[in-house]
Amino acid sequence: MRILKLIIKNSLRHKTRTILTILGISIAVFAFGLLRTVVTAWNAGVEASAANRLITRQAVSFIFPLPLAYRDQILNIPGVEDVTYANWFQGVYIDKTQFFARLAVDAETIFEVYPEFLISNEEYQTFLKERNSCIIGEEIAKQYNLKIGDLMTIEGDIYPGDWQFVVRGIYKPRDKTTDATQMLFHWDYLNERMKEIGSGRINEVGWYVVKISDPDKSASISEQIDALFQNSRAETKTESERAFQQGFVAASSAILTSINVISFVIIGIIMLVLGNTMIMSARERTREYAVFKTIGFSAKHMVGLILGESLFISAIGAGLGLFLSFPIVEGVSQAIPKGMFPVFELEPITLIFAVSSAILIGVAASVFPIMKALRTSIVDGLRFIG
Amino acid sequence: MKIPLKYTIKNFTSRKLTTFITIFGVALVVFVFTAVLMMAYGIQKTLKATGQPDNVIVTRKAANGEISSLVDGETQDIIRTLPHIAVDNNGKQIISKEPVVIINLEKLSSGVSNVTVRGVSDVVLELRPQVKIIEGQMFNFGLRELIVGSGVTGRFKGAAIGDEVKFAGDSWKIVGIFDSDGSGFDSEMWGDSQALLNAFNRGSTISSMTLKLDDVANFGDFKKQFEFDRRLQQFEPKIEQQYFEEQSEFMAAFIRIIGLVITVIFSVGAMIGAAITMYAAVANRTVEIGTLRALGFTGWSVRFVFLIESLVIAISGGLIGIFLASFLQFFNISTLNFQSFSELAFSFSLSPWIIFLSLAFAIGMGIIGGYAPARRAAKLNIVDALRSV
Numbered sequence: 001m002r003i004l005k006l007i008i009k010n011s012l013r014h015k016t017r018t019i020l021t022i023l024g025i026s027i028a029v030f031a032f033g034l035l036r037t038v039v040t041a042w043n044a045g046v047e048a049s050a051a052n053r054l055i056t057r058q059a060v061s062f063i064f065p066l067p068l069a070y071r072d073q074i075l076n077i078p079g080v081e082d083v084t085y086a087n088w089f090q091g092v093y094i095d096k097t098q099f100f101a102r103l104a105v106d107a108e109t110i111f112e113v114y115p116e117f118l119i120s121n122e123e124y125q126t127f128l129k130e131r132n133s134c135i136i137g138e139e140i141a142k143q144y145n146l147k148i149g150d151l152m153t154i155e156g157d158i159y160p161g162d163w164q165f166v167v168r169g170i171y172k173p174r175d176k177t178t179d180a181t182q183m184l185f186h187w188d189y190l191n192e193r194m195k196e197i198g199s200g201r202i203n204e205v206g207w208y209v210v211k212i213s214d215p216d217k218s219a220s221i222s223e224q225i226d227a228l229f230q231n232s233r234a235e236t237k238t239e240s241e242r243a244f245q246q247g248f249v250a251a252s253s254a255i256l257t258s259i260n261v262i263s264f265v266i267i268g269i270i271m272l273v274l275g276n277t278m279i280m281s282a283r284e285r286t287r288e289y290a291v292f293k294t295i296g297f298s299a300k301h302m303v304g305l306i307l308g309e310s311l312f313i314s315a316i317g318a319g320l321g322l323f324l325s326f327p328i329v330e331g332v333s334q335a336i337p338k339g340m341f342p343v344f345e346l347e348p349i350t351l352i353f354a355v356s357s358a359i360l361i362g363v364a365a366s367v368f369p370i371m372k373a374l375r376t377s378i379v380d381g382l383r384f385i386g
Numbered sequence: 387m388k389i390p391l392k393y394t395i396k397n398f399t400s401r402k403l404t405t406f407i408t409i410f411g412v413a414l415v416v417f418v419f420t421a422v423l424m425m426a427y428g429i430q431k432t433l434k435a436t437g438q439p440d441n442v443i444v445t446r447k448a449a450n451g452e453i454s455s456l457v458d459g460e461t462q463d464i465i466r467t468l469p470h471i472a473v474d475n476n477g478k479q480i481i482s483k484e485p486v487v488i489i490n491l492e493k494l495s496s497g498v499s500n501v502t503v504r505g506v507s508d509v510v511l512e513l514r515p516q517v518k519i520i521e522g523q524m525f526n527f528g529l530r531e532l533i534v535g536s537g538v539t540g541r542f543k544g545a546a547i548g549d550e551v552k553f554a555g556d557s558w559k560i561v562g563i564f565d566s567d568g569s570g571f572d573s574e575m576w577g578d579s580q581a582l583l584n585a586f587n588r589g590s591t592i593s594s595m596t597l598k599l600d601d602v603a604n605f606g607d608f609k610k611q612f613e614f615d616r617r618l619q620q621f622e623p624k625i626e627q628q629y630f631e632e633q634s635e636f637m638a639a640f641i642r643i644i645g646l647v648i649t650v651i652f653s654v655g656a657m658i659g660a661a662i663t664m665y666a667a668v669a670n671r672t673v674e675i676g677t678l679r680a681l682g683f684t685g686w687s688v689r690f691v692f693l694i695e696s697l698v699i700a701i702s703g704g705l706i707g708i709f710l711a712s713f714l715q716f717f718n719i720s721t722l723n724f725q726s727f728s729e730l731a732f733s734f735s736l737s738p739w740i741i742f743l744s745l746a747f748a749i750g751m752g753i754i755g756g757y758a759p760a761r762r763a764a765k766l767n768i769v770d771a772l773r774s775v
Binding site for chain 1: 403404407408410411414415418425446448449450453454455456487488489490495496497498499500553554555586587589620641644647648651652654655656658659661662663665666669719720721722727729
């Protein structure tokens with residue numbers, strides 16, 4: 001216990017320096033937390049994937065449509081429980097910067113295949129009956145202050161024209177990873193409008209979502225689906241929802257890699273700041289350590305002293321950094337548009353990683369001063385002026 | 387009276403390790419700061435170079451990018467009757483009708499990404515003089531042939547001359563590689579507009595229409611005539627250069643914001659590091675400072691000395707950081723451009739303005755980090771200072 005007292009007193013000797021070091025470490029800890037949260041948020045779609053869902057899209061690329069007729073053929077494959085479909089509608093809502101998913105979906109089956117979108121039966125029934133109604137996610141309702149009965153006006157781009165939808169339901173996310181920022185309306189409504197204006201783009205589906213009964217069969221069922229439509233005008237590519245989402249993440253891999261690299265640079269900076277302090281404080285106390293050794297403190301005690309001080313500072317810094325992480329992540333999440341990163345929050349694993357790094361560095365930063373203190377002979381130490 | 391510079395320089399050699407660590411910390415922060423600015427600038431430069439100042443591109447107003455823009459045959463015919471469209475030697479209007487789609491190709495590194503395929507009309511090389519065929523030959527109009535940009539050929543599988551790309555139920559042969567002087571077109575594949583429209587069953591509906599103005603000065607009038615026609619209400623004309631610059635805005639802003647948040651946070655860390663080092667310097671030289679003051683040097687001179695030392699650390703770190711960042715220019719990276727939803731190849735670009743900003747940033751860190759310690763040094767009581775051990 002005497003050592004602990006010594007440690008605390010030593011740290012308080014240069015209050016300014018200790019406080020600055022603690023601040024430096026805390027900043028690095030919450031910066032690390034923020035960056036990793038960005039990376040995690042990017043991967044959120046992957047995490048939200050269900051093992052029993054497959055995505056079937058046009059083989060050439062996502063932007064080409066598939067015929068509606070494919071649905072029944074897919075449904076006939078053994079192991080397939082249900083099939084729903086969606087078209088990417090997007091359009092402009094309010095202005096071009098309001099980004100969130102706006103999709104035309106098969107009203108009958110969408111909530112069967114996506115059970116994590118929780119909707120009350122009452123709202124769902126109203127939605128079913130009204131052709132131009134829509135259901136929006138909780139986060140969108142919050143951000144744009146929309147209630148049941150409100151009108152959403154969208155100017156179409158891919159599907160040109162002025163479109164109006166009535167909000168008839170607000171879905172809640174079942175899990176923490178569920179995307180609560182989508183706007184869903186009737187695919188039938190879209191199709192009818194296309195027929196009315198005499199467009200050639202009728203009975204077209206953007207992609208199919210296939211619910212299977214056994215996740216282990218996902219690879220074989222994917223192959224079976226693609227085999228059905230091989231050599232046709234619209235060949236398909238079917239993959240698990242997880243692989244599909246990962247494809248999107250991989251496309252931005254350059255940016256993500258940079259962010260990851262920077263996260264580790266931050267750890268390096270913590271090491272520098274703390275190491276710097278420890279080296280300076282150890283140098284100042286060369287004579288003291290020599291005195292300790294003369295009195296009879298063993299190497300064990302020296303190590304404990306220096307290591308203890310380093311850990312003490314890094315632990316407080318880490319704690320402070322942790323404390324600051326929460327409001328900062330919350331602040332950033334408010335600042336970015338909801339549709340970009342539907343799930344943006346601190347994961348426990350990030351916190352654990354940040355704190356353990358800080359503590360590991362506390363140990364690493366003290367290695368050099370400890371070695372110096374142990375190696376310096378008592379006589380040289382007593383002679384040291386600085 | 388000013389304390390001579392020699393004093394400052396000598397001090398650096400006395401505490402080498404801690405000084406070096408601090409300089410390195412500053413260098414790291416400046417490196418990240420510069421790299422982020424270089425990345426954002428690289429994207430902007432690439433996309434800005436994509437457009438010519440005397441070309442006009444017409445797209446649908448509501449569309450965020452060419453991918454979601456639809457221009458039907460009727461509208462195209464109306465636009466062709468507008469004034470100020472340049473003609474070539476044969477009297478033909480220089481207009482390119484372009485359907486733009488995205489296909490998936492496998493990356494050489496790993497994974498799959500989106501590549502833009504653009505259908506172009508036969509006057510395209512006159513429309514875009516910056517585009518040169520560097521290998522192979524131009525594709526034959528009417529056939530299923532493609533030329534690929536230099537940014538695609540090095541990055542994706544099956545994108546070399548002689549390879550065949552399968553889409554729309556047919557195989558398209560790559561017959562040439564083109565280079566567009568570091569612009570966004572380097573990340574695209576081009577083919578005959580009509581052949582692509584047929585293959586994708588799009589009738590005559592294209593994504594965008596690009597035309598050359600007979601004179602840049604006539605754009606104002608062109609735009610007025612355009613907006614005057616009620617049938618063209620849902621579309622808008624933009625100078626090509628401006629259009630593509632706007633396409634880069636989102637990405638550039640995104641990178642800059644993340645980058646600046648990171649660097650501001652880092653810089654606080656670096657300033658703290660600098661402050662710690664300077665405080666230690668002051669603490670160690672208390673006797674010296676007392677002596678200097680006793681000799682008659684004013685508090686301001688002392689403060690000045692420590693600020694200079696702090697600045698030298700900061701500037702050294704800054705220069706090292708910028709120097710290291712400049713090597714990034716040798717790297718080409720590509721990423722998904724959210725706005726166009728396809729892969730964009732670009733490189734880190736350094737500009738004098740970026741160098742200036744980074745240096746200013748480093749100097750700012752030096753001044754802020756060194757201010758408080760310098761002040762403490764200046765305010766030391768002379769007698770106590772002389773007495774301290």
